[in-house]
Amino acid sequence: MTSVLYDAPGPRAKRRNVLFSVVFFVLLALLLWWIWQTMDEKNQLEWALWKPFTTSEAWTTYLLPGLADTLKAAALSMVIALPLGAVLGIARMSDHRWVRIPSGAVVEFFRAIPVLLLMLFANEFYVRSTGIPSDERPLYAVVTGLVLYNASVLAEIVRAGILSLPKGQSEAAMAIGLRKSQTMSSILLPQAVTAMLPAIVSQLVVIVKDTALGGVMLGFTELLNTRSTLAANYANVIPSFIVVAVIFIILNFILTSFASWLERRLRRSKRSTGAVLGADKVDDVNAAEVGGTYGTGAGGSI
Amino acid sequence: MFDFLSDYDNPTLLGAFWVTVQLTVFSAVGSLIWGTLLAAMRVSPVPLMRGFGTAYVNLVRNIPLTVIIVFTSLGLANIFGVTMGTEDLKDRAFRLAVLGLVAYTAAFVCEAIRSGINTVPVGQAEAARAIGLSFSQVLRLVVLPQAFRSVIGPLANVLIALTKNTTVAAAIGVAEAALLMKEMIENEAQTLLIGAIFAFGFVVLTLPTGLFLGWLSKRLAVKR
Numbered sequence: 001m002t003s004v005l006y007d008a009p010g011p012r013a014k015r016r017n018v019l020f021s022v023v024f025f026v027l028l029a030l031l032l033w034w035i036w037q038t039m040d041e042k043n044q045l046e047w048a049l050w051k052p053f054t055t056s057e058a059w060t061t062y063l064l065p066g067l068a069d070t071l072k073a074a075a076l077s078m079v080i081a082l083p084l085g086a087v088l089g090i091a092r093m094s095d096h097r098w099v100r101i102p103s104g105a106v107v108e109f110f111r112a113i114p115v116l117l118l119m120l121f122a123n124e125f126y127v128r129s130t131g132i133p134s135d136e137r138p139l140y141a142v143v144t145g146l147v148l149y150n151a152s153v154l155a156e157i158v159r160a161g162i163l164s165l166p167k168g169q170s171e172a173a174m175a176i177g178l179r180k181s182q183t184m185s186s187i188l189l190p191q192a193v194t195a196m197l198p199a200i201v202s203q204l205v206v207i208v209k210d211t212a213l214g215g216v217m218l219g220f221t222e223l224l225n226t227r228s229t230l231a232a233n234y235a236n237v238i239p240s241f242i243v244v245a246v247i248f249i250i251l252n253f254i255l256t257s258f259a260s261w262l263e264r265r266l267r268r269s270k271r272s273t274g275a276v277l278g279a280d281k282v283d284d285v286n287a288a289e290v291g292g293t294y295g296t297g298a299g300g301s302i
Numbered sequence: 303m304f305d306f307l308s309d310y311d312n313p314t315l316l317g318a319f320w321v322t323v324q325l326t327v328f329s330a331v332g333s334l335i336w337g338t339l340l341a342a343m344r345v346s347p348v349p350l351m352r353g354f355g356t357a358y359v360n361l362v363r364n365i366p367l368t369v370i371i372v373f374t375s376l377g378l379a380n381i382f383g384v385t386m387g388t389e390d391l392k393d394r395a396f397r398l399a400v401l402g403l404v405a406y407t408a409a410f411v412c413e414a415i416r417s418g419i420n421t422v423p424v425g426q427a428e429a430a431r432a433i434g435l436s437f438s439q440v441l442r443l444v445v446l447p448q449a450f451r452s453v454i455g456p457l458a459n460v461l462i463a464l465t466k467n468t469t470v471a472a473a474i475g476v477a478e479a480a481l482l483m484k485e486m487i488e489n490e491a492q493t494l495l496i497g498a499i500f501a502f503g504f505v506v507l508t509l510p511t512g513l514f515l516g517w518l519s520k521r522l523a524v525k526r
Contacts, residue, residue: 004419004427004445006347013347020348028354042381112505112512114466116480121497124487209366216368216473217484224369237381241373245365252364 039238049236053243058230066226067247073139073211073222077146078204084147085154090184092159103155110152116213119145123218138221142214146207153206157199161192161277198263199277205252212248223247306490310482318482319503325399325468325478326507330461332404337411344416355412362409367470370406374398375474392477399471403464410460418453419445423526451522458515462508479503 009017039045052058091103110118123141126132132140165188173183214220223244231240266276307315344355362370375398378384386397422445430444469480483500487493 003345004422004424005345005441007427007431009347017348020346021350024348024350024354028350038382042383044381109501109505112466112508113501114469114480114504116469116472117483117497117500117504120480120484120487121493124493128493205364209364209368212366212368213470213473216372217480224366224372231376238377241369241377245369245373248366248369249361249364253360256364 042238044238049234049239052230052234052236053239058234062226062230062233063223063243063247066221066223067251069139069220069226070208070211070222073142073146073214073220074204074207076139076143077150077207080143081147081151081154082200084151086158086189088151088155089158089162090189092155093162095180107152107155110148111156113149115145115149115210116217118148119214119218121145122148138214138218141218142211142220142222145214146210149210150203150207153203154200157196157203157277158192161196161199162188164195164277165191194266195277197266198259201255201259201262205255208252208255209248303492303495306486306492310486313477313482315482315499315503318477318479319507321396321476321478322465322468322503323507325396325403325471325476326461326465328400329403329407329464329468332400333407333411333460333464336404336408338415340408340412341415341419344412345419359409359412362406363413365406367402367406367467368473371399371402371470371473374402395471395474395476399468399474399476403467403471407460407464407467410463411457414453414456414460415449417456418449421452421524422448448524451519451524454515454522455519458512458519461515462512465508465511466504 006013036045043049088103088107091099092107094100094103119141122144123137126137126140126144169187169191170183173187178187211220211222212224215222215225219225227240227244231237234240263276313321340355340358343351344359346352346355374384375395378401379386379394379398384398386394386401388394388397426444426448427440430440435443468478471478472481472484475481479500483496486496490496
């Protein structure tokens with residue numbers, strides 16, 4: 001393997017690599033053995049603790065309803081945040097200062113605030129000012145928090161998507177006499193949406209992960225929350241954490257794989273402009289082309 | 303209007319934000335160290351190390367931070383008896399939160415650093431070797447200076463996200479800003495005012511960091 005850091009290995013380097021491999025393997029094996037040993041010592045490996053996961057009851061009573069709520073909150077947030085984000089993103093590029101500045105302020109403000117604060121605030125707001133029944137309130141609060149934060153992140157993705165298009169696209173549209181709104185809606189936006197798709201799918205991972213906040217702080221019955229009911233019932237804290245973590249990993253892994261598959265496919269297709277925004281590209285675009293902003297870990301990141 | 307603030311003295315408003323800052327600083331230092339080690343593994347010529355690095359990053363990145371933080375408290379502390387070297391419950395929660403934040407954030411730090419190394423074209427190293435520089439000279443004079451300068455931006459994003467993520471520590475009872483806000487907002491009538499105070503606090507914490515590091519990364523960027 002040749003990289004910036006290493007040349008193709010010669011005989012000595014090959015021997016050294018083998019030595020490193022062996023040492024690292026031993027260390028890793030020791031670590032795993034130690035974890036196994038500790039688990040055994042604390043009786044976490046007993047079959048009785050893992051057995052519930054082979055029965056349908058644990059899944060139908062606890063895990064699947066929790067997963068359903070997680071997905072419901074994530075899907076709702078995405079569906080609401082996307083149009084809102086598109087509007088904010090386009091408004092931020094407006095020629096009119098009185099549209100551009102307020103929407104810019106909104107986007108920067110909600111990106112700077114932790115989602116948890118938004119959720120807590122929304123929850124309390126719904127308690128005092130609306131008649132939403134208390135069993136539905138956590139869902140509303142979680143979705144509100146996620147929408148406010150992710151709409152502003154998506155606004156940045158939309159803006160980055162539009163800025164990533166070749167300048168000739170809007171120049172040609174102007175040359176054939178399209179109005180600004182026509183240029184945006186029939187030339188720029190369709191291309192930008194295609195370019196943004198991978199970044200948008202990656203943003204779903206962030207949303208799925210953030211739903212877990214509502215489970216601990218607001219009593220929203222998502223996966224992490226139903227895990228604690230499950231663990232209280234079967235007294236299997238460690239196994240329940242491992243199973244829930246694995247579910248999240250699989251779910252998010254499917255989403256990230258889908259995003260990168262989409263990115264590859266879009267890059268290949270002949271009809272696109274070649275501008276594709278991967279999850280990791282959004283912040284680069286922000287830094288390079290979108291002056292005066294700072295990324296807050298949009299897309300793929302935290 | 304701000305009278306109610308004097309009712310809260312354990313912690314005070316500033317005290318809670320001070321805990322947030324401490325969480326951020328300790329986790330930032332820890333995750334920078336662990337993340338750099340992970341990045342070194344991911345770009346190393348040893349396949350096993352690369353595999354471990356890749357597996358760690360991909361697994362940890364896909365688990366919600368909340369799950370990790372709650373696990374440190376319910377799993378590590380309660381079941382495995384990890385006390386983090388202190389009997390004091392408050393200190394223990396704080397250290398467990400730092401542990402969780404480091405484990406999670408390191409995955410993102412690793413990716414940022416690795417992407418920085420990847421931005422350096424292979425031709426640079428080849429040219430450096432061609433004029434007879436040794437491995438350490440290539441690394442010191444050619445590769446690392448370019449790599450470090452290109453990761454300031456991504457690392458700034460990670461730092462800002464980390465600052466906001468410290469609020470998750472409220473889930474295991476660390477007395478930081480989010481926990482105090484939850485308490486205040488439930489007890490006091492001025493929901494909007496309290497929300498604005500805490501929002502302002504976080505804007506104050508993240509905005510200067512973002513602007514400064516963003517300016518720095520633009521200034522130091524290697525133009526290609």
